[in-house]
Amino acid sequence: MDKVKVSKFEIAAYLNSEAMIEEYLNNVLEEGETGDLISAIGHIAKAKGMSKIANDTGMSRPSLYKALSKGSKPQFETIHKVIKALGGNLTVNMGQ
Numbered sequence: 265m266d267k268v269k270v271s272k273f274e275i276a277a278y279l280n281s282e283a284m285i286e287e288y289l290n291n292v293l294e295e296g297e298t299g300d301l302i303s304a305i306g307h308i309a310k311a312k313g314m315s316k317i318a319n320d321t322g323m324s325r326p327s328l329y330k331a332l333s334k335g336s337k338p339q340f341e342t343i344h345k346v347i348k349a350l351g352g353n354l355t356v357n358m359g360q
Contacts, residue, residue, distance in 0.1 A: 279311035282351075289352075299334065305346055306332030312350055320349035 279285050285308055292304040309317045318325045331338040
């Protein structure tokens with residue numbers, strides 16, 4: 265019997281355009297929980313280049329990986345820095 269080789273799914277490989285990143289993040293914001301959002305930001309940082317994001321935030325790569333890993337509870341300041349380094353911004357829309 266032939267063995268089936270399965271590789272680990274890496275969503276960062278599919279986040280190859282600003283439109284895809286925006287859609288992914290908005291979907292997580294609408295349907296996910298806080299942990300999902302943190303993981304999504306980590307996936308986007310990987311897609312953009314973790315070294316670049318670490319440099320732009322002033323954080324080390326290991327610290328950035330730790331802050332954006334599953335189960336982590338990063339400070340808001342960290343999330344804000346990463347979102348800005350990704351080229352995003354935070355806005356609030358109170359209307360429907």
